[in-house]
Amino acid sequence: MRHHHQSMGPNFYRGCSVPALGLNISTMGGGTSRDYIIGRLRREKLDHLADAVERGEVSAYAIACELGWQKRKILGTGSENEAKRRAWALYKLGL
Numbered sequence: 001m002r003h004h005h006q007s008m009g010p011n012f013y014r015g016c017s018v019p020a021l022g023l024n025i026s027t028m029g030g031g032t033s034r035d036y037i038i039g040r041l042r043r044e045k046l047d048h049l050a051d052a053v054e055r056g057e058v059s060a061y062a063i064a065c066e067l068g069w070q071k072r073k074i075l076g077t078g079s080e081n082e083a084k085r086r087a088w089a090l091y092k093l094g095l
Helices: 004-008 032-045 047-055 060-066 080-092
Strands: none
Touching: 032 047, 032 060, 047 060, 060 080
């Protein structure tokens, strides 16, 4: 007997959160990991950006958001100074 969720296809739980387990299914699968983003930057010949992430000058997430690969979540709880620091780091990289 098939369970109801099995009939919904492989992406049935995509976008769901399971806070008790610390899981966010929408981010599982490698598309948002630091290693995945660095690899994608290298595949797209953006080695200078991958190098900056590896040196710790800017986060992989910030680069991915700037390139439109990910969407930054606006929670309203962030630091204005951190936003300015991130904007300056991206500016220095030519973004």
